[in-house]
Amino acid sequence: MATTTAAQQRAQSKAEYDAFLAVCPSHKLLERISGKWVALILTALGSGPDCGGDPRPMRYSELSRLLAGVSQKMLTQTLRALERDGLISRTVTPTVPVTVSYELTDLGLSMYGLVRGLKLWAQHHMDDVLAHRASYDETTA
DSSP states (O other), X not given: OOXXXXXXHHXXXXXXXXXXXXXXXXXXXXXXXXXXXXXXXXHHHHHTTTTOSOOOOEEHHHHHHHSTTOOHHHHHXXXXXXXXXXXXXXXXXXXXXXXXXXEEOHHHHHHHHHHHHHHHHHHHHHHHHHHHHHHHHHHHO
16 A cells, blocks of 8 residues: 655645535635625735736725725724735834735735736626616516
C-alpha cells in the first residue's frame, strides 16, 4: 500500500474542492465573497468609485463615505472578514489620532478584476433589468 505525504494529501484535497457541495470550504468562501459590500469594497480599493484609477490604500472614513448605505457595523465586519481571508491588509499608523488604512493584497488584486466586472455590468445593464422586471410584472399581474 502506497503512503502519501502531507503535501500530496493537501494537493489531492485541493483538487477535490467542489463548491456545489455544502461541506466544501470553497462553498463557504463563495458565500462570503458574493455579498454586495465585498464587491464594492474591493472595487473601491482597486480603483475608486469610477473604476478608472489605480489600486490605493483607503482610510475607513473614505470607504464609509464612498459606500452609501453601509452601516458602521457592516463595514467593520466586512473589512475584518476580508482581512482574515487575506484579500485586504490593514495598516495602523501611530499618529494622533491613529490612522488606519486598508488596501488590496495580491490575492485581493487577483479577485478585483472579477468584482469590478460585476459592478460595471450591473451599472451598464440596470435599465435592461428594470425593463424586464416591468414586463414580467405586467404579464404575471
